[in-house]
Amino acid sequence: xxxxxxxxxxxxxxxxxxxxxxxxxxxxxxxxxxxxxxxxxxxxxxxxxxxxxxxxxxxxxxxxxxxxxxxxxxxxxxxxxxxxxxxxxxxxxxxxxxxxxxxxxxxxxxxxxxxxxxxxxxxxxxxxxxxxxxxxxxxxxxxxxxxxxxxxxxxxxxxxxxxxxxxxxxxxxxxxxxxxxxxxxxxxxxxxxxxxxxxxxxxxxxxxxxxxxxxxxxxxxxxxxxxxxxxxxxxxxxxxxxxxxxxxxxxxxxxxxxxxxxxxxxxxxxxxxxxxxxxxxxxxxxxxxxxxxxxxxxxxxxxxxxxxxxxxxxxxx
Amino acid sequence: xxxxxxxxxxxxxxxxxxxxxxxxxxxxxxxxxxxxxxxxxxxxxxxxxxxxxxxxxxxxxxxxxxxxxxxxxxxxxxxxxxxxxxxxxxxxxxxxxxxxxxxxxxxxxxxxxxxxxxxxxxxxxxxxxxxxxxxxxxxxxxxxxxxxxxxxxxxxxxxxxxxxxxxxxxxxxxxxxxxxxxxxxxxxxxxxxxxxxxxxxxxxxxxx
Ligand code: SF4
Ligand code: SF4
Ligand code: SF4
Ligand code: SF4
Ligand code: SF4
Numbered sequence: 239x240x241x242x243x244x245x246x247x248x249x250x251x252x253x254x255x256x257x258x259x260x261x262x263x264x265x266x267x268x269x270x271x272x273x274x275x276x277x278x279x280x281x282x283x284x285x286x287x288x289x290x291x292x293x294x295x296x297x298x299x300x301x302x303x304x305x306x307x308x309x310x311x312x313x314x315x316x317x318x319x320x321x322x323x324x325x326x327x328x329x330x331x332x333x334x335x336x337x338x339x340x341x342x343x344x345x346x347x348x349x350x351x352x353x354x355x356x357x358x359x360x361x362x363x364x365x366x367x368x369x370x371x372x373x374x375x376x377x378x379x380x381x382x383x384x385x386x387x388x389x390x391x392x393x394x395x396x397x398x399x400x401x402x403x404x405x406x407x408x409x410x411x412x413x414x415x416x417x418x419x420x421x422x423x424x425x426x427x428x429x430x431x432x433x434x435x436x437x438x439x440x441x442x443x444x445x446x447x448x449x450x451x452x453x454x455x456x457x458x459x460x461x462x463x464x465x466x467x468x469x470x471x472x473x474x475x476x477x478x479x480x481x482x483x484x485x486x487x488x489x490x491x492x493x494x495x496x497x498x499x500x501x502x503x504x505x506x507x508x509x510x511x512x513x514x515x516x517x518x519x520x521x522x523x524x525x526x527x528x529x530x531x532x533x534x535x536x537x538x539x540x541x542x543x544x545x546x547x548x549x550x551x552x553x554x555x
Numbered sequence: 556x557x558x559x560x561x562x563x564x565x566x567x568x569x570x571x572x573x574x575x576x577x578x579x580x581x582x583x584x585x586x587x588x589x590x591x592x593x594x595x596x597x598x599x600x601x602x603x604x605x606x607x608x609x610x611x612x613x614x615x616x617x618x619x620x621x622x623x624x625x626x627x628x629x630x631x632x633x634x635x636x637x638x639x640x641x642x643x644x645x646x647x648x649x650x651x652x653x654x655x656x657x658x659x660x661x662x663x664x665x666x667x668x669x670x671x672x673x674x675x676x677x678x679x680x681x682x683x684x685x686x687x688x689x690x691x692x693x694x695x696x697x698x699x700x701x702x703x704x705x706x707x708x709x710x711x712x713x714x715x716x717x718x719x720x721x722x723x724x725x726x727x728x729x730x731x732x733x734x735x736x737x738x739x740x741x742x743x744x745x746x747x748x749x750x751x752x753x754x755x756x757x758x759x760x761x762x763x
Contacts, residue, residue, distance in 0.1 A: 282612075296612055299660035305608060309661045312598075312606065318662050383569060400605035400632070409608045413635070416611040420624045420635045 263514040263528070263536050267338065271345040278342045278408075282415045298342060301325050302408045303456075304388075304449050308395050330460040332470040334453040337443055337491075338511035343407040344443060346428070348490070350435040382444065382509075384451035391448050405448050439490040444509060454508040465504040466532040470512050473534075476502040478525040485516030485526060496526070504529075585630035590742050591638035592675050592722070594622055594655045595648045598666040600742075606661055609635035616658030618651035619644035621724065639674055641724025641740050648672050648723070674722030675740040677704065678747055679715055684737035686712045696726035696738050713738075717746075 278298045300306060306322030325336060337344045391401050403409060410431070413424035434441045443450045465471050474496065486497040495507050496516050514536055517526045523539030590600055594613055597603045614622045614637050621644035624635040637655070639646060649669050656664035679696075681687035686694065697705045697713050704720035705713050722740050730736040741747070 283615075296610070296658065296660045299608070299610055299612065302660075305661060308606060312602070313662075315662070386569075395605065398601055398605045400607065403607065403609045403635075406608060409610045412610045412612070416615060419611045419614050420609070424635075 261518055263518050267513060268348070270339050271348060274340050275342050275345045278411070279415055282412050296412075297321055298340075298408050299412060302406060302449055303452055304391070304402060305406060305409075307452075308392075308402060311396070326456050328469065329453050329456040331463055332460070332468050333457040333472075333506065333510055333512050334450065334508075335470050335512045336453055337440075337450055338513035341407055341449075342411040343428075343431070343447075344440070344511075346411065346432060347435040347439055347443065350432050350439070352439050353436050382451070384444070384446050384448060385455070387446060388448040388451040388455075402448075405446075407442075407447055407449050438492065440492070440511075443511075444491050457506070457510075458508040461506045461508075463504070463506070465529055468504060468506075469530055470535075471504045471529045472496070472507070472510055472512060472517070473527045473529050474499065474502055474505055475524055475526075476500055478522050480522055480525075482521065484519045484521065488515045488519035490515060585633070586628045589745050591625045591629055591633060591636070592640070592724075592740060592742055594637055594639055594664050595646060595672040595674050596653065596656055596664040596667040598663075603663055604633050604636055606663060607636045608661055610660060611635070611637075612658040612660060613637045613655035613664070616654045618654050619647050621646050622655065639724065641727035642736075643728075645725040645728045646674055646723050648674075648721075672721055673743060674724065675742050676717055676722055676746045677715060677720050677724075677726050677738050677740050679713055679738045680735075680747075681737070683732050683735050684713065685732055686710075688732075688737070693731070695729050695731060699725040699729045701725070 281296050281298065300318065301321035301324075303322040303326050306319050310319045329336065387405065391405055394401050410424070410428055413420055414428040417425045431442050438444075460468075465473055476499075479497075481497060483494075483497045486494040489496065490513060491509055491511055493507060493509055493516075496505065496510075499505065512528065514528045517528055517536050517538045520526045520538035524537060526538040527534045528536040593600065593603060594617075609624070611624060614624060621639055621641065622637045623640050623643060625633050625638040627634055629636075629638070653664065653669070656662075659665075677696075679687070684693070685691040692711055694707055694711060694713060697707050700720075702719050702721055702723070704716050705726065706716055707713055722743075724740050726738045727736055727740050730738045732738075
């Protein structure tokens with residue numbers, strides 16, 4: 239084990255269902271997700287003759303940047319690449335918001351009831367994550383499988399071996415939605431992914447999804463961008479953070495850096511999907527916030543989480 | 556392992572999953588002697604089967620319903636890719652505005668303009684044809700071909716004019732020969748040479 243790096247295990251015991259109820263941010267996010275999932279399904283099912291003329295019929299499939307990228311490699315056309323380019327630009331300047339707010343597969347994951355998360359009296363163990371560079375630096379930084387898969391899929395695609403069809407998150411749902419055509423196998427595939435979500439809500443997203451890996455890589459490009467220039471950002475005030483680990487326990491993407499980091503300001507974590515769950519779970523007012531161009535959209539410590547005792551939350555170093 | 560790498564257990568897990576996938580891939584080899592026909596306007600079969608997302612949008616979007624997802628019999632490399640099946644319907648690429656091409660999120664069917672579309676090549680297996688094989692009057696295919704790719708001789712027998720055939724499938728769709736259709740659209744480059752006898756053996760009715 240390299241110098242300055244140590245394993246830390248954080249155990250979080252919840253005595254109440256704090257952070258579980260339907261509050262503003264979750265209602266807002268779920269509404270956006272369900273509306274877009276509805277639009278996605280409408281587009282998938284509406285693509286029958288005659289073409290609706292509703293441009294573009296399958297916006298979600300076209301906007302998925304891996305598909306757009308490989309399509310553009312065969313012959314660039316701005317009209318085809320535009321939705322993906324806009325999405326990638328927004329990802330660079332704000333982060334991987336697609337995953338928490340738009341992706342049809344991500345929405346399906348969020349609709350799956352999860353075990354061991356936020357249950358009354360339940361105990362959830364956060365998988366030990368090495369802290370990179372020791373105290374005061376960001377943790378995480380583990381090269382997840384999804385990046386290897388992303389490189390593999392792109393290289394094989396370039397070599398004429400198509401694998402993207404199997405891993406593209408939008409297509410996985412599209413095929414399952416059109417099971418009347420391709421049969422039940424795509425539905426079973428989707429169901430298996432959803433089954434994994436019962437235990438780790440965004441297992442696929444964080445460890446495997448090549449599109450998610452591309453989004454994470456893109457968001458790392460805009461890491462240095464100031465909060466004021468970012469349409470959607472996660473802000474931390476280090477002085478107010480009590481390092482209780484509740485944010486890490488609440489994160490569906492299993493990100494522990496929010497708690498670990500000693501930085502203030504826009505966090506710009508490559509894997510963060512800007513869902514706001516950590517902000518909602520944080521008991522300290524002003525410690526975490528979702529912001530837009532510097533203005534606070536949602537601040538921590540305003541709701542039930544603030545009134546709840548921090549008792550029962552232990553960080554075992 | 557270095558700090559940027561996955562744990563050994565994860566690596567072994569992935570290697571195992573990869574091996575299982577490779578084995579499954581091997582089991583799903585093509586059992587067809589001919590590649591599937593494709594929707595009109597693709598650049599090449601290799602590029603198409605590699606790049607197609609199997610999203611089924613073209614199958615849904617088709618005017619006539621002539622497309623279907625290829626089953627496992629074409630191998631894992633082509634599973635669920637759209638297959639043009641003239642037994643379902645003919646392709647109306649000059650009427651539908653190429654609905655399949657417009658529906659495709661990967662823009663895979665826009666390589667060729669209408670005038671140059673060739674989905675395949677029709678071929679008459681004479682011994683199965685009602686006129687050639689049994690001396691009965693028919694010529695339905697001749698009447699249905701709107702490209703003048705089938706001509707009738709003075710005895711009422713159909714002859715192919717291959718250079719005029721677009722592979723639209725109208726003839727195959729309508730052929731009434733039993734139990735196997737006599738006129739079938741073959742993938743380009745895989746058309747039987749010996750007019751009269753080739754392909755008369757083991758193929759199922761209409762199966763390509
Ligand atoms: S990681 Fe992939 S599947 Fe998950 S939400 Fe993002 S794009 Fe969708
Ligand atoms: S760090 Fe916070 S905002 Fe980002 S994904 Fe995790 S819970 Fe959501
Ligand atoms: S060109 Fe028209 S009729 Fe032919 S496969 Fe495409 S949508 Fe169907
Ligand atoms: S629409 Fe395009 S990508 Fe989708 S199945 Fe058809 S050919 Fe493949
Ligand atoms: S011969 Fe058959 S496939 Fe060829 S153009 Fe005529 S009807 Fe279409």
